Amino acid sequence: MTAPSAGTVEMTIRFPYKRSLGPVIGAFMTGLAGQQILGIRNGSEVMCPPLEWDPKTGKELDHGALVEVGPAGTVVSWTWVPKPSAQHPLDKPFALALIRLDGADTALTHAVDAGSIDAMSTGMRVAPRWKAERQGHITDIEAFVPGEDPQGLDDSRPEEPVTMMPYNAEIPYTLPIAVNTARNAVALKEKRLIGLRCPVCSRTYAGERGFCPIDTTALTAEHEVQLPxxxxxxxxxxxxxxxxxxxxxxxxxxxxxxxxxxxxxxxxxxxxxxxxxxxxxxxxxxxxxxxxxxxxxxxxxxxxxxxxxxxxxxxx
Ligand SMILES: [Zn+2]
Structure with missing residues (x-):
């Protein structure tokens, strides 16, 4: 049974938390804060972003085997995002791309600010555009841009190693407002307590309920009663x-x-x-x-x- 709708309301559930980064991701984030991109050596391969474990065997990697990669790299694959949402890194159309940085064998996912879909191609060369305010987060790179030259370079380096990362999980959703809910809200504003009396079983329910749970009779404005x-x-x-x-x-x-x-x-x-x-x-x-x-x-x-x-x- 679908209740008649009186419009919708936009809601967002937010769950902000901090996570600890560990020795490898912590070093990677500290590097970003200082405009340095680190990978980790795994046998004959270099992985960027670095992991603590070999993804194939689960073997722990040598945390001392971090090496600098990039800063430029090659787009391995990409998809165009024509309408960015609030959670995307850019507020204009961009490409989400897998980028294999020079010196790395694996690819990093990041945004490419190419201006238009026509400027994107697999195999194109890109370089990072750094943010001026960096905190040790993947978004310290605002986006990659076409070409070989990094943008926004400065000599600011982090004073402390980055060990924690703030994370803001959020789910935006749209909630339909039932007619009874809207009418009940008006009554509450007028300091009236209303109920809905089922014409079949004569039970009284709170004013926003749309149907009787005993006999499934639809409850509407005509069943409204003023309660003491x-x-x-x-x-x-x-x-x-x-x-x-x-x-x-x-x-x-x-x-x-x-x-x-x-x-x-x-x-x-x-x-x-x-x-x-x-x-x-x-x-x-x-x-x-x-x-x-x-x-x-x-x-x-x-x-x-x-x-x-x-x-x-x-x-x-
Ligand atoms: Zn009933």
Missing amino acids: QTGTLTNYTIITPVQYPGQTETEPFARCMILVDDSDLVIGYQPVIDLPVEQVRVGVRVKLVWGDGDIEGWQPTGEPDVDDPDLVNRIY
């Missing part, structure tokens, strides 16, 4: 935050299930307000507190607790 903004706490979890990088919570906090009055709608993972973690319990009567266009949390009303052993079974 009070309820009872039926279940909870106390979360003790682990202090990983990026964690903003420092103290234990509760996330609660709230059974909304006059309905069988349980809203999950709700924050509670003015209710210390050690006082969170099943049966507390609560009222909704609005934030900016959304539910901020639920606050005790001061009424006596609801004494109903069945409350703990109300998770959904």
Whole structure:
């Protein structure tokens, strides 16, 4: 079943992290920061980019066998990128190419800024265009350019060996917004709590659900009901935050299930307000507190607790 769409929203999941480089890749990156491209000797071959292991046999290579290669090289193979994405190294059309640098027997993948697809050919000669600001990363070479002469040479050399590399993994995606989700967002902005009552089984669901999971009846605007903004706490979890990088919570906090009055709608993972973690319990009567266009949390009303052993079974 596909819900009718009210447009789309662009989202990006980001996962920034640092990785350690080890003796060979670390030396390769340190070389790049100093405008030097290193390969590693493997028997009669020189591999660039260098590896710690022989890819054919798995035998460990001599980390002292690093040799300078290039800076110019020959395009072995290439593909044209007519519409670069945000993750590509250049923001104009370019070629992604396998480049065998002079003195190397294997090829390095990098961008070639040739200007147009017509300027690209297998066997063409290219040289690196260095960035002025280098950090020990493959993108210290902005791109390769046609010809024999490197561009952007300077006498800046890294003060310290490069041992770590920042890495920013990210996935951009487009999320369709269902009509019910859009209508529910409007209601929340107007500080209204809406539900959708199934005409077949009479169960009430949160306002953004598109269908009844019991009988698959489609739920639309005509099934909308205004819900009271009070309820009872039926279940909870106390979360003790682990202090990983990026964690903003420092103290234990509760996330609660709230059974909304006059309905069988349980809203999950709700924050509670003015209710210390050690006082969170099943049966507390609560009222909704609005934030900016959304539910901020639920606050005790001061009424006596609801004494109903069945409350703990109300998770959904
Ligand atoms: Zn139903």
